[in-house]
Amino acid sequence: MKALAVDAATQLIALSETGLDVNVSLGQGLASGAVGAFLTTLVVGAIAVAVYPDRTEQLMADVLDDPVGSFAYGLLCALALFVVTLLLVFTIVGIVVALPLALVAYVVWAVGAAVAYLAIADRLVGHEDGWLKALLVAAAINGALAATGVGGLVALLVGVTGFGAVLRAYFG
Numbered sequence: 001m002k003a004l005a006v007d008a009a010t011q012l013i014a015l016s017e018t019g020l021d022v023n024v025s026l027g028q029g030l031a032s033g034a035v036g037a038f039l040t041t042l043v044v045g046a047i048a049v050a051v052y053p054d055r056t057e058q059l060m061a062d063v064l065d066d067p068v069g070s071f072a073y074g075l076l077c078a079l080a081l082f083v084v085t086l087l088l089v090f091t092i093v094g095i096v097v098a099l100p101l102a103l104v105a106y107v108v109w110a111v112g113a114a115v116a117y118l119a120i121a122d123r124l125v126g127h128e129d130g131w132l133k134a135l136l137v138a139a140a141i142n143g144a145l146a147a148t149g150v151g152g153l154v155a156l157l158v159g160v161t162g163f164g165a166v167l168r169a170y171f172g
Helices: 002-016 027-051 053-065 067-090 095-125 132-146 149-171
Strands: none
Touching: 027 053, 027 095, 027 132, 053 067, 053 095, 053 149, 067 095, 067 149, 095 132, 095 149, 132 149
16 A cells, blocks of 8 residues: 555656646636626627617616516526526437527527616616717626626626516517
């Protein structure tokens, strides 16, 4: 047993002397995640208010009028979507359906999250003088939340609420 321990220690020392340099930096992941969240909210929100301004305002009102209902609907749909996607992937043939389903779900999530952040930003700064200020505030809120540890959980809750609002409006 002692010989096994000595052999393992010798191998570990040999591995550490190979010149392999493991460099772990913590800031890059948070910064890129925050920038991605900022840009996604900004671009998707801008497309939503430019192409469907009335529909976007209605969805924003739905988020603000019944946030608990939208959250519950979004959470149930997200869990059901996860289970269905997982089952489709396990069937191997269902991967052909699971990949487009996941892509559509991601787009709906991005739209819902942008709408939810726009609703929050609209409450804070309004959009009477145009959507630019509300879009920038919404994107800044999402980016700031993504840059913090606990903010990721809050961003998830806001995203689920927006996801639920979009799906409730679509499915009734």
